[in-house]
Amino acid sequence: MGELDAGWPHGSQDPIGQAAEFLVWAPLITQSGGGLHVFLPVLDRGLDAVVHRLTDGAYLALQVKGKTSLHGPEAPIAVYEKHLFTPDQLVIGVHLDGDRLGPYVLVADAATFRRKAATVVDRGRVLLVADMPIHPIPGHSWTEDLVPLEGLAERLGGTRRGPTVALEAEPVSDEDRLIGSWGELEVIRRLAFLEGCGLFRPFPDNETNEILIRRLTTGVTLGIQVKTGQLPEPDAYRKILINRSNFVPAATTFVVALGWMVPERRFHETCLLIPSDVVPTLASINGPNYELHFRPAGSSRPSRLDRYRIPLESLAEIVAHHLY
Numbered sequence: 001m002g003e004l005d006a007g008w009p010h011g012s013q014d015p016i017g018q019a020a021e022f023l024v025w026a027p028l029i030t031q032s033g034g035g036l037h038v039f040l041p042v043l044d045r046g047l048d049a050v051v052h053r054l055t056d057g058a059y060l061a062l063q064v065k066g067k068t069s070l071h072g073p074e075a076p077i078a079v080y081e082k083h084l085f086t087p088d089q090l091v092i093g094v095h096l097d098g099d100r101l102g103p104y105v106l107v108a109d110a111a112t113f114r115r116k117a118a119t120v121v122d123r124g125r126v127l128l129v130a131d132m133p134i135h136p137i138p139g140h141s142w143t144e145d146l147v148p149l150e151g152l153a154e155r156l157g158g159t160r161r162g163p164t165v166a167l168e169a170e171p172v173s174d175e176d177r178l179i180g181s182w183g184e185l186e187v188i189r190r191l192a193f194l195e196g197c198g199l200f201r202p203f204p205d206n207e208t209n210e211i212l213i214r215r216l217t218t219g220v221t222l223g224i225q226v227k228t229g230q231l232p233e234p235d236a237y238r239k240i241l242i243n244r245s246n247f248v249p250a251a252t253t254f255v256v257a258l259g260w261m262v263p264e265r266r267f268h269e270t271c272l273l274i275p276s277d278v279v280p281t282l283a284s285i286n287g288p289n290y291e292l293h294f295r296p297a298g299s300s301r302p303s304r305l306d307r308y309r310i311p312l313e314s315l316a317e318i319v320a321h322h323l324y
Helices: 015-031 110-116 149-155 174-191 276-282 312-321
Strands: 036-041 049-053 058-067 077-080 090-097 100-109 118-122 125-130 146-148 197-202 211-215 221-231 238-243 253-261 270-275 284-286 289-294 309-311
Touching: 015 036, 015 049, 015 058, 015 090, 015 100, 015 149, 049 197, 049 211, 058 077, 058 211, 077 090, 090 110, 100 110, 100 149, 110 125, 146 149, 174 197, 174 211, 174 221, 174 253, 174 312, 221 238, 238 253, 253 276, 253 289, 253 312, 270 276, 270 312, 276 289, 309 312
Parallel strands: 058 090, 221 253
Antiparallel strands: 036 049, 036 197, 049 058, 077 125, 090 100, 100 146, 118 125, 197 211, 211 221, 238 289, 253 270, 270 309, 284 289
């Protein structure tokens, strides 16, 4: 192996690497007709994205490596060994031909990449190196892992979906959108303290999950939808509306409902953590939405939501239990 060059890992600030990543996300979305949803990391901890495959609900962890310079008909790529967390994680290698991707893409799971790659030690860090061919070469060890660029989404199991008819959502005010974003950031802030986990946000934000949390070493992944209601007083209640057109209940998805105390400009000390697959049994139908009545402080009258009320300060700890 020669001296390390600009095509080798240099961290999340490498502009060429970031360009390669976004050139991969676009065909995944377009080729699958939106059947593959891309979630990008809040903090880069070794995974470039988690892709939600809607056909079966699977979460695919991806690492993308792009190369501009060539060694003959090859564009060597390298991955830090410590960033291959689970055997089913996918490494996607691409060659940038000017401002576009080359016609072939390397796709290999982590188990295959470990088995076939060469090993290089760079400043005490172990790199796994693949001499990626930019087109199929008979007898080349990596040729069988190449797929045409136009078949990338299919390689990830992303079959094109037919057109869907979305229910018209109730208009949301700018103030509600702003406070809703505060709620999402509050949940992210609390979950960020969980060790050994990565947090991801969807791009675009067009499905049930607004946050993904993944335990890196095991690959266990949970999705979270956050709802934030404005409360003029501590014992007030608010309607929580969940758009049914893009709501897909799953055992790995939860709804978190927060209360924003308007006079005090803080979040209520309790919240709801509801498995999404029970939402249809708890909620009423209000036009295009599921409707839940959220009273953070509780009530003298029993509610079907009582069992899902938890202290906000315990949210991360309870979510952590579901990641095992």
